Amino acid sequence: MENKKELILNKEWCKGCWICVEFCPKQVLDMKDGKCQIVNLEDCIYCQLCEIRCPDNAIYIKTVGGNDHD
Amino acid sequence: MENKKELILNKEWCKGCWICVEFCPKQVLDMKDGKCQIVNLEDCIYCQLCEIRCPDNAIYIKTVGGNDHD
Amino acid sequence: MDASQLIQKYYRLDKLPHIWCPGCGHGILLNSLVRAIDNLGLNKDEVVVVSGIGCSSRAPGYLDFNTLHTTHGRALAFATGIKHANPNLHVIVIMGDGDSFAIGGNHLIHACRRNIDITAIVFNNNIYGMTGGQYSPTTPYGDLAATAPYGNPDSPFDICQLAKGAGATYIARGTAYHARELDKLIERGIKNKGFSLIEGLSMCPTYYGRKNRKGSAVDMLKFFKDNCIDKRLVDNNPQLGEGKILIGELYKSTRPEYTESYKAIIDKLKE
Amino acid sequence: MDASQLIQKYYRLDKLPHIWCPGCGHGILLNSLVRAIDNLGLNKDEVVVVSGIGCSSRAPGYLDFNTLHTTHGRALAFATGIKHANPNLHVIVIMGDGDSFAIGGNHLIHACRRNIDITAIVFNNNIYGMTGGQYSPTTPYGDLAATAPYGNPDSPFDICQLAKGAGATYIARGTAYHARELDKLIERGIKNKGFSLIEGLSMCPTYYGRKNRKGSAVDMLKFFKDNCIDKRLVDNNPQLGEGKILIGELYKSTRPEYTESYKAIIDKLKE
Amino acid sequence: MTNGQNYILAQGNEACVEGALAAGMKFFAGYPITPSTEIAELSAQRLPQLGGKFIQMEDEIASMAAIIGASLAGVKAMTATSGPGFSLMQENIGFAAMAEVPCVIVNVQRGGPSTGLPTSPSQGDVMQAKWGSHGDYPAIALTPNSVQESYELTIKAFNLAEKYRTPVVLLMDETVGHMREKLILREEREIEIINRKKPRVKPEEYIPYKADEDLVPPMASFGEGYRYHVTGLAHDETGFPTNNHKIAGQLTERLVRKVKLNIDDFSYYEEYRLEDAETVIVAYGGVSRSAMLAIDRMREQGRKVGMFRPITIWPVLEKELKALSGRAKEIYVAEMNLGQYYLEVDRIAGKRCPVKKINKVTGELITPDEIIDAIDGGK
Amino acid sequence: MTNGQNYILAQGNEACVEGALAAGMKFFAGYPITPSTEIAELSAQRLPQLGGKFIQMEDEIASMAAIIGASLAGVKAMTATSGPGFSLMQENIGFAAMAEVPCVIVNVQRGGPSTGLPTSPSQGDVMQAKWGSHGDYPAIALTPNSVQESYELTIKAFNLAEKYRTPVVLLMDETVGHMREKLILREEREIEIINRKKPRVKPEEYIPYKADEDLVPPMASFGEGYRYHVTGLAHDETGFPTNNHKIAGQLTERLVRKVKLNIDDFSYYEEYRLEDAETVIVAYGGVSRSAMLAIDRMREQGRKVGMFRPITIWPVLEKELKALSGRAKEIYVAEMNLGQYYLEVDRIAGKRCPVKKINKVTGELITPDEIIDAIDGGK
Amino acid sequence: MFEKLEMRLSGSGGQGIVLASIIFADAALQGGLNVVQTQSFGPEARGGASKSEVIISKDNIKYPMVTKPDVLLALTQKSYEKYVSDLGKDAILVVDEGVEVNGVAPAKVYQLPIIKTAHERIGKSIVTNIVSIGALYNIIAKDLIDLASMKKAIANRVPPAFVDLNIQAFEEGIKLTV
Amino acid sequence: MFEKLEMRLSGSGGQGIVLASIIFADAALQGGLNVVQTQSFGPEARGGASKSEVIISKDNIKYPMVTKPDVLLALTQKSYEKYVSDLGKDAILVVDEGVEVNGVAPAKVYQLPIIKTAHERIGKSIVTNIVSIGALYNIIAKDLIDLASMKKAIANRVPPAFVDLNIQAFEEGIKLTV
Numbered sequence A, B: 001m002e003n004k005k006e007l008i009l010n011k012e013w014c015k016g017c018w019i020c021v022e023f024c025p026k027q028v029l030d031m032k033d034g035k036c037q038i039v040n041l042e043d044c045i046y047c048q049l050c051e052i053r054c055p056d057n058a059i060y061i062k063t064v065g066g067n068d069h070d
Numbered sequence C, D: 001m002d003a004s005q006l007i008q009k010y011y012r013l014d015k016l017p018h019i020w021c022p023g024c025g026h027g028i029l030l031n032s033l034v035r036a037i038d039n040l041g042l043n044k045d046e047v048v049v050v051s052g053i054g055c056s057s058r059a060p061g062y063l064d065f066n067t068l069h070t071t072h073g074r075a076l077a078f079a080t081g082i083k084h085a086n087p088n089l090h091v092i093v094i095m096g097d098g099d100s101f102a103i104g105g106n107h108l109i110h111a112c113r114r115n116i117d118i119t120a121i122v123f124n125n126n127i128y129g130m131t132g133g134q135y136s137p138t139t140p141y142g143d144l145a146a147t148a149p150y151g152n153p154d155s156p157f158d159i160c161q162l163a164k165g166a167g168a169t170y171i172a173r174g175t176a177y178h179a180r181e182l183d184k185l186i187e188r189g190i191k192n193k194g195f196s197l198i199e200g201l202s203m204c205p206t207y208y209g210r211k212n213r214k215g216s217a218v219d220m221l222k223f224f225k226d227n228c229i230d231k232r233l234v235d236n237n238p239q240l241g242e243g244k245i246l247i248g249e250l251y252k253s254t255r256p257e258y259t260e261s262y263k264a265i266i267d268k269l270k271e
Numbered sequence E, F: 001m002t003n004g005q006n007y008i009l010a011q012g013n014e015a016c017v018e019g020a021l022a023a024g025m026k027f028f029a030g031y032p033i034t035p036s037t038e039i040a041e042l043s044a045q046r047l048p049q050l051g052g053k054f055i056q057m058e059d060e061i062a063s064m065a066a067i068i069g070a071s072l073a074g075v076k077a078m079t080a081t082s083g084p085g086f087s088l089m090q091e092n093i094g095f096a097a098m099a100e101v102p103c104v105i106v107n108v109q110r111g112g113p114s115t116g117l118p119t120s121p122s123q124g125d126v127m128q129a130k131w132g133s134h135g136d137y138p139a140i141a142l143t144p145n146s147v148q149e150s151y152e153l154t155i156k157a158f159n160l161a162e163k164y165r166t167p168v169v170l171l172m173d174e175t176v177g178h179m180r181e182k183l184i185l186r187e188e189r190e191i192e193i194i195n196r197k198k199p200r201v202k203p204e205e206y207i208p209y210k211a212d213e214d215l216v217p218p219m220a221s222f223g224e225g226y227r228y229h230v231t232g233l234a235h236d237e238t239g240f241p242t243n244n245h246k247i248a249g250q251l252t253e254r255l256v257r258k259v260k261l262n263i264d265d266f267s268y269y270e271e272y273r274l275e276d277a278e279t280v281i282v283a284y285g286g287v288s289r290s291a292m293l294a295i296d297r298m299r300e301q302g303r304k305v306g307m308f309r310p311i312t313i314w315p316v317l318e319k320e321l322k323a324l325s326g327r328a329k330e331i332y333v334a335e336m337n338l339g340q341y342y343l344e345v346d347r348i349a350g351k352r353c354p355v356k357k358i359n360k361v362t363g364e365l366i367t368p369d370e371i372i373d374a375i376d377g378g379k
Numbered sequence G, H: 001m002f003e004k005l006e007m008r009l010s011g012s013g014g015q016g017i018v019l020a021s022i023i024f025a026d027a028a029l030q031g032g033l034n035v036v037q038t039q040s041f042g043p044e045a046r047g048g049a050s051k052s053e054v055i056i057s058k059d060n061i062k063y064p065m066v067t068k069p070d071v072l073l074a075l076t077q078k079s080y081e082k083y084v085s086d087l088g089k090d091a092i093l094v095v096d097e098g099v100e101v102n103g104v105a106p107a108k109v110y111q112l113p114i115i116k117t118a119h120e121r122i123g124k125s126i127v128t129n130i131v132s133i134g135a136l137y138n139i140i141a142k143d144l145i146d147l148a149s150m151k152k153a154i155a156n157r158v159p160p161a162f163v164d165l166n167i168q169a170f171e172e173g174i175k176l177t178v
Ligand SMILES: Cc1ncc(C[n+]2csc(CCOP(=O)(O)OP(=O)(O)O)c2C)c(N)n1
Pocket: C053, C054, C055, C056, C057, C071, C072, C095, C096, C097, C098, C099, C100, C123, C125, C127, C128, C129, C130, C131, C136, C204, E031, E032, E033, E034, E060, E084, E085, E088, G044
């Protein structure tokens, strides 16, 4: 089974700091009402740059399926 | 008036540590009853090596007379 | 392990979101530590994370290890007791710049000197965050702070230089921007058998940023991006380093580790 | 001025002889300080000599200046208050290796960092003399001490390196054997507009010497003679330095001095 | 901050700084800690404006040391902290007491023990203010219950420190430190300022620790030509260490006595509706404000309740508390701790009337209702 | 040091180390200070022989921190110091109390305040042993009057620390610390050893600060699989910081109560010729030895004098002192300080009989004659 | 006749609730009234308080805390829920329009677009607090404190460059309730 | 019959006075007697004590300090002068021959070449203390403590390599008084 990547946004934890929005190379994200939101999922290249710099674990890539022994 | 140098030993302060005795280049000093004593004044060259390393200000060179404005 | 698994495995989920302000760099650094620990495959039960007092020092509370939130400045002294008592534990200490180098400076230099096998990570945001933005021993000369309304008359430490002078055997600097690289630096710090100091440049948009017109958290991250350079690049081309902050592994050496030296005594007495 | 005049002028004669043991190096170092002050022609009323607690810290009591014998390890913090309150005073701090670098280590590195115009002289005898010979942060690895009956498992600081890492702007090392040279080092330390650290290698025949079979005070002085070398010689010929202790002026630099930076703030506010 | 009038809206912490400046503070060394930090921050701002000096030290131990140093150099000096920092200062507070160096320490109390409740009020350091350092030493501590009084008592704290050459503690609580009220800034001529006694003899004749009749020795500053020695060791009148046990003992006794002996000079307290009171509430600091309202309410019900408010909290107001026990039927000591000042009230007043406690350590101010309930419950 | 027999000639300080080892001490962190240094030195020698650890820390703050760390890692830990170091340890002593970490702190008291009289005996830190740290916290302190008792009480100190999860202070004085007497080293089977309660539940079910009926929560060691959080902030049963005032208040109250509630479990004291005594001398530590001789001499004159010696000095022996006041005509509290324990005796016993002080702060042990004179003078 | 006014202002940290209460207290003080202003903080000092209280009184103020607020300002749902139960029947509740007032409420409730006004009419959400006090002033304090005192208090407590903006925000706040 | 013996040993720091008193106490303890040994120190611990006391008693010892010494050992002029006045008429004074006993003295005075014996007969002035206890033992304690206990106590308290030397010194001390 192939790995599928999923972009997860946890609005509960998001504090709206803009970091992911600004550092996303593909303008996938935007800010609305003080929370991040995904506006362009199709452009996402799953580079994890949002994940790596989100201070709040509020946005990240989840790998669905795939090798369990990872 | 010419400066005259004098070797002063203050037995009250001497603690008998041997330092001056051992480091005197001219064997001017010796130890007796736990105190330094001057045994060879004539050999003294007033080099101040005893003075400079005596931890107790117990032996030193005094300059008698000479230029008051020193 | 992907991020969602890491969060599940290493965070105390019911404590999140953490108390840090929006854009606080501490959360980014904390994630680096988690990834480093995961990469090393440490047993969670054998990891102890110790901190002092400060915004940064709230970090251990979010992590599912043995965690200890001590008094201001004293984390390394507590950690020394833990490590010496049970050298099998992996002891990691998180401190702020004030916690580690203001009130805690003495414990830091002595931990360096002893070369005790502890990994210290300093979340350096150049300010006392928790108490509202007073200058710290890493606040640059002339900068503004709540207790430096006319510009800081106090010069900062280069804490990596100081740790080197004190005898740490692994010293590295990373930033919240260079988070991936920081993972590796922390990883190597933990692996070093001896005292490791990792300075993580963090950002406090709320106080340091605002008072010094450094812009938003984003701007502060960009500052790291533009003003830091890896030491290896500079080693090859010193010109590149001019006016820049060196990051990467700055110093590494080998000396007897404290708990091993002590073990040798015990072993010898047993003979 | 000859020695008899120096003694008359600078010592509190009724307090002599001092309490130090026969052959204790501290008395030799203290004389160096007196000669340095005399050479500089400082006004006795403007000289403040501060110390902590220890054999070395008894030194100020013998000197006819403004003298302050504080708590263990805190001399530099008291001194900082004095200097900042009245920058016209020449503030000189005498500390033991334990006083300055064990319990007092934090105040020391912060005084270095601030580059406050204080001259600190460490009477380093590699041991806690006053309390009876426990190991200090300068006791060599493996040496014996009252609390290291099986050899010291703790590595020592190079205190000059540490002071450098912390930012002192003048750093020198002398010994009780090289007393004349020490005069000059202290003199230059006092002249430096900033924080100066002078490490004076002293000897404690009573504890360190006896426990480690280093022989008498005389033997310990001879050790300094045979094992120390002036940095300038080594600079020209690095081979000479192998296995030797460097003495002389080790480091010098220029940075803003704390009380001057503060004065600039006051002056600016007056405008 | 001023608005052209001679009064402003200010926090207790701010009032403390203004009081210090009015008293002549020229030096502040400190280390930030909630809920005292505003004192450091305002000092950092105000002092250099007046040619004074602020310094942020590396910790509280160093802060305490620095103000002692500054005071020896001749300037009036203060530090401010809260519980954890106050604990760290204790060794050097003892030094200041022993070496007789005037200085002021502000402790804005927060919830303890340990890190406790950093932003919440407490009165948990009352006993520590007297017993926090090792050995017997004199302790003076004043405790304000309003912004205005924070100002006035800071001035008094400096005056007492200077007059008796001893560290003086201003024991605030977070309630008072952080509340904002009207603060009247006094004119210079309205304020009584006391400066340390200076030697009236030539340097050769100066015996630095020879006390006058008031048991306080005159004090020269470093740099003024009186070259003397200061130590925390037991010392004789000349200031040098002594191995003479008798002299050592006399020194400790004098230090403690010089404060106790003169207690009438600074026995500050307030009586509230006490004239005919049968039930007396002893309360101080923030809690006294609750007590007043509680009393008003109980008086409305015709009950004879009043308050005795110690302002000088150390040394204990022995005379006044004893007198109180003669006229009260019962005494309640209401405090934001588990019963600290209570112990002294019980000791002194308990021989003649029952003394009970009203305590709260939740980090909240005791409410008037809680006081009323406690008294009613005690019925 | 042993000579083949089961008793040796030893100093109080040495006895303390032997007692600690007998109790299971496996860790000592300290910083040398007169007159406690022998405790560190002997620990440095003995611990590694038994697979334990000694460490000389950079100061007393770090020493106190290190023993807390070691205790959390599961070993029994101790430090030793004297006044100045005890002052420095206070912040972390409060932490140990708040985080409920068992450990033993020995304070061999010397003359204070400040550096004072480093080699002379004193009992000047009695109040500090209760009130030295900020906030309300539980204090247990035991005070021996002989070498043998130094040994026994060190064992008890460890047992109480473990049982109640709290720091316990062994309050020695230089007299006892440095005197040499016979020391009987007990066989292992003669010694009662108490170890901290361990969780009896699986890690998932462990609620680290949920107290049992005795108000003490079971304690897991770091590294045993119970990953929990320890903080000096006010916390709830799970160990995490709370902003809930009620819970915070309950925590402080429980901490203090768990010790007070169980005081009968460790109310140690000695009565000497007290049966028919009309004059009672309350004395402890070194001074109690003088008191006993004074009593013998006065008894020879037919006078009804006896001694009550608190061994548990904190919490105060309220019940026993109250009972005492019912049968004594007068009580004298003899101490090498200016009247510290006196305050509590006066509070508790002073309601029923006069309580007077006999004090000495010269750095010398009070002599039997001085006690007799004081009592006669008080006539 | 006016004797005493007890106000509680609440919201989330960073909404400037404390400053708002200070301005109120300052204005009342300048008007010759007695005032006490208090606040409660989060962990250590960081974050800033989310509850602040002002008591304004003819008499000396003894107990400095609000027991029965005459008015509660709640800018967030959380703060509304936390504090609404302390309100008596006669009290006044002022909430942002975003707050859902679910039954529990006193007689008088003002649901006002405070945050929106700051954001949209002034263009700076940082002035939310000042808009709030405009509204509060008009609802409850205009008979106690004169307008000039309020404006002066604002001017004294905000950075010089932003005085006009804040005065404007204040006036917008007033307008919300006319 | 023997009830109690109070001894005070004095000299200058470094003369091993404390060790001497410990050996005495240890030997008495091994002999089944009660003992207390104390000493007084100079500033902080440094230097070592110059006064040390031993009480040996059949009974339990309460007050641990010597009040009326039965015997005073003074190896230096200074210590003689400092402590001689505490001696009762029946007490015994043992001094080094270098000490000038100027009138003030109890009935029994022994002026012995202790330092010289250590120096000349043993060749190590470090054993002065052990020579002293030999003398003291013979003068005052031989009925209380058996010789073997004394020797065992010495052997237990000196470095292994120096046991023989010290036993010899002890015996020389005894000889001084026979
Ligand atoms: C003994 C003591 N002093 C002072 C404080 C107050 N305090 C808490 S955190 C802190 C500094 C925080 O700064 P830093 O260590 O840089 O951490 P940050 O909050 O910036 O992450 C201070 C001074 C305290 N809690 N304890």
